[in-house]
Amino acid sequence: MLEVLTRGFRAARQRLRGEAELNEALLEEALRDVRRALLEGDVSLEVAKRFLARVKEEAVGQVVRLKAGKGEGAVRVSPADHFNRICLEQLTALMGGGDTKLDLAGSPKEPAVCLLVGLQGSGKTTTAAKLARNLKEEGRRPLLVAADVYRPAAIDQLAVLAERVGVPLYREDDGDPVKICKRGVAEAKRQGCDVVILDTAGRLVVDEPLMRELEKIAKATRPRETLLVCDAMIGQEALTTATTFHERLQLTGAVLTKLDGDARGGAALSIREATGVPVKLAGMGEGLDRLERFRPDAIASRILGLGDVEGLMADFQRAVEDEERAEEAAQRALAGELDYEIFLDQLQTLGRMGPLSDLLAKLPFFGDTPLPEGPVDDTELRRAKVLIQSMTPEERRNPRLLERSPSRRRRICKGAGLPPKALKELMKKLEMMRQMMLLMGAQAEPQGLLGKVPGLKRVQQLKQMRNLDPAALAGGLPGAAPGGLPAAAA
Ligand SMILES: Nc1nc2c(ncn2[C@@H]2O[C@H](COP(=O)(O)OP(=O)(O)O)[C@@H](O)[C@H]2O)c(=O)[nH]1
Ligand SMILES: [Mg+2]
Structure with a gap:
């Protein structure tokens, strides 16, 4: 991207x-x-x-x-x-600089209406479902309204997505979109929903009847947010579309979808400047959890190749299921007690954080190294997982057992269906990471990304208690540590 x-x-x-x-x-x-x-x-x-x-x-x-x-x-x-x-x-x-936050404050008495408009195929229906999912996650009670009555498949599409995100849907199989939206809002009040998302029809190009229909919907439902959904891949054309919609509907914001694709970025960069409409949300993938707040500073940082530490930390926080446990694990790892159990935990956290290529793009160190094209190879991570899963709990907690026992190693490889070489590599990696973590733990002031790792600051005390000597450790440290990411994320 x-x-x-x-x-x-x-x-x-x-x-x-x-x-x-x-x-x-x-x-x-x-x-x-x-x-x-x-x-x-x-x-x-x-x-x-x-x-x-x-x-x-x-x-x-x-x-x-x-x-x-x-x-x-x-x-x-x-x-x-x-x-x-x-x-x-x-x-x-x-x-955008300033505020790009959505304003959808509402109550079951007075539900906030969010009207989604845009060309056909821009991502309205998908975005409606993603937004409903995010709002639900924030503790809101959304209702989806299917107001694209021109293609029967469109209503079914939204119905399927609504079901997947567990949000109620209001639909009428043939009717007038304006009335459907109005009745949808009434239904929301009846069901105690506090926010209504209207998924409307789109055309291939802007046309007058549709514009009139959307104006009527807006008049009838008085949306708090009228968002133009824009496919980021169409580039400069998005500006013309946005201008037209803005003139008719007084947009309050835009959603840029498909920023995960090979969008060249033009729309993301120009839409605010050219039309005055702030981008508020970004679609980063087809998955229903891939709608993010559009943060101009983070995108700018990524464009410059400076990484997105804040985004990375947010992903991390979301992925860590048990914070206390993660913190304890981090402290143990930083005190040199990294074992396969912690390692597996970290791999699983990493897996929940989303595609690996996304994570890499957010890491500041990659600023001047072009990222590999295409999907990142995660074979190694998957292999490590299988191997660790073939270990006994005792072996996971005490990596030395493997070093001493060829029969344990044979059993694990057989269980994982992998050659002995794969386990050797994993063992080497664990040792390398163990040393690296120990060194990090011994650092006086964790800086930058590391400074934000939970638990790292408190490790100072531990370090003193155990009387570690960072200088001696540095001698044994291998130069590059490709496996450093999962550890650093703990
Ligand atoms: N990669 C990617 N695909 C998206 C995104 N948003 C929507 N799509 C896809 O774009 C296509 C059209 O989306 P849809 O919601 O049906 O568009 P609509 O006609 O405006 O309702 C679908 O195949 C979606 O899966 C996104 O953020 N990233
Ligand atoms: Mg649609």
Whole structure:
């Protein structure tokens, strides 16, 4: 996702790397890279121009020396860092900056209505179900209304999705969409629902009868949110569509769907700037749990390749089922007691956090390394799981048992249906991770991502109690640790 844009910003940054000062000529070159990427990423020329002008204005006039700040605590700011910061601010501002929160406050007496509109195939029906699911998860009581009466299959589609997310549906098999919506709201009050989501019909292109119908629905139900659902893959066309819908319906926001696909990012970047409609939600996949709040700062950070730590932590928090247990496990791992039980737990947490490629994209370390194209290979993770599941509880808790006993190793491999080599690799990985965790636990101040890992701060006490010597440990640490992710996430 958004790879075209990321590549452009990365090229610009590489141009500035190693330079001591940001001068105008250098800046022009970097901006050219960005400009190319924006246009290639389907950002409209107008929006691209305005963005570049703002970045330039910010950057020029500030003499940036290698060493900024004075005296103690002086930070080194390189032109590349400086450029990053300006781009991050300006990208964030471009996509919305301020509040992009949905406002669907309501009660069973006065349910909040959310009207979803958009072209056919943009993702309205899917988004309706996803939104209902999210609201339900927040403790709300949503009702879905099927108001796309032109295709019988459309009502059934919503019925299936409503069933899957466990949300009531209001439907009438042939009727007038305006009346259906009105009666849907009445039904919500009757059932004690506090929010109503209206899934409407779409056309391939904007047409007058549909617009009139939507206007009538809006008049009859007075929605709190009127959201335009937009397929992010259609790029600049989304802007024209948004403008037309906005003129007729006074949109309160947009939902960008299919941002998980090979969307070039243009729509995400331009829609707010070009139409004034804030993007509030992002569809990140076909799964019903793949609708997220649109956070301009997080998307900006991802576009720049700076990762999305906040998003990662949110995923993590959602995936961890038992926080106390996770914290205890983290503390044990950081004290050098990593075993297969903890390892398996972490693998399972990781599995619940969503596709691996999504996780990688959120990790800050990957900023300047292009992510592998296509799905990430998770064979190794799956193998590790099978192997650990073939171990006895005793073996999981005491990895040394395996080192000493070839017969245990044979039994495990046989049970897992994997060659001895696979278990050897797992054992090596566990040891490598054990040492790495121990070293992390011994660090004075957990920084960045690690600073947010639950339990890491309290480990300081443990460290002192056990009198660890970080310097001695560093000697035995292997350089790269590809298996570091699951451990770090614990
Ligand atoms: N990959 C991906 N597909 C989506 C997303 N949202 C919707 N879709 C797919 O887009 C297609 C059209 O969606 P639908 O909800 O029927 O669109 P509607 O005609 O506007 O109601 C379906 O195949 C959905 O599964 C998304 O965020 N990501
Ligand atoms: Mg539909």
